[in-house]
Amino acid sequence: MAAVDDIETTPPHPKKTLIRRHSLVTRITHWLNVLCLSLLLMSGLQIFNAHPSLYWGQYGADADPSWLSISAVEEGDGARGVLRIGGLSITTTGILGVSRAGGDATERGFPSWATIPSYQDLATGRRWHFFFAWLFVINGFVYVLYGFAAGHFRRDLAPTAEEISPSHLKQEIADHARLRFPKGEKARHYNALQKLTYLIVIFILLPLMLATGLTMSPGMDAGFPFLLDIFGGRQSARGIHFICAWSIVLFVLVHVAMVILSGLWNNMRSMVTGRYAIESEGAKK
Incomplete structure (x- = not known):
């Protein structure tokens, strides 16, 4: 008979609890954003190719x-x-x-595989871009209205004074660099880096994209000439629009990488069904 010390034991797996993380409105607007941003980027590159x-x-x-x-x-x-x-x-x-x-x-x-349409056609590229730009604006407007009405911004995205303190942010950056993601009760909420990033994208980058896009329209400039003064001219607006677009692309790439590294299935389930699994704090290790 083997000694007790020789018997291999496997610790029990931590118990997991499903919580409601994303509302239906958040999930629908998220996936519409994925569609709109993808087609806006590809049609935007088509427009850029006309004069690169x-x-x-x-x-x-x-x-x-x-x-x-x-x-x-x-x-x-x-x-x-x-x-x-x-x-x-x-x-x-x-x-x-x-x-x-x-x-x-x-x-x-930009190469043909990155543009809509794949062949050079400025007029068609503009039609795709304008259609999905307005769909994107309407979708964003619905999300923002919901965010304020349901308390989503205040409850989920507004960082506390402690969260934006230099010491706390430094620790979160270090944890992300080491791929240490929150567990237990902390996993129920966005961390400070997520909150700050989402707020910058929602309330700075995307409005700037919209404003510079409108500034590039001669018709809009005729009705609202102050737009040209704000951005220093139509060409400056085009440059800012380009920078914002690629800043959003960078955000999406980092976002997707974090989704994969922190648990692809769990994150995808939360954005499809709204349910997110966290390890119960009382689970035995």
Whole structure:
């Protein structure tokens, strides 16, 4: 008979409790945002490809030097794609500036797989962009109204003074860097980094995207000329719009990475059914 110390024992798995984390309105608006942002990005790249350069000021083109451009440079062995940001030039052949499909090189800012439609068509790209832009605005308006009416912003997204203290934020950043995610009671709520990030995206980046998008419209400028004064010209508005768009892309990439690393199935279930599983604090270890 084996000694007691020789018997391997497996600790019981922590008990899990399903909690209600996301309301129906939050879930519906979230997935509509996923659809709208995806198509807005792809149609926006189609529009950008019509003139793949950005300027500061009112007029652009020859009047102001570009601070960002994607172009094709002809060389002895063919065209070379180049991304220029200020005085920095980066060869991007096959990705930006010059795309390759079936062995043929095509001069394009962004490649065909990243744009809607895949072929160069500014008018169609604008129709896609404007349709999903207004759907996105309406969806966002519904979410914000719900957020204030149901107390979602106050209850779930408003950080406390302790949460935004430098020491607390420093600790959360360190925990995220080590992939240490909250468990138990702490998992019921967003952490300070999530709250601050969501508030910046909802109340700064997205409104800035909308305002700069409207500023690029000559019709809107005729009715609201102060928009040009606020953003320093239509070309400056275009540049800010571009920066905000890629800031949101960066946010989405980090968001998706955190969703995967902290538990893909659990997070997806919470955004589909509203239910999120947490480990009970009283569970034996």
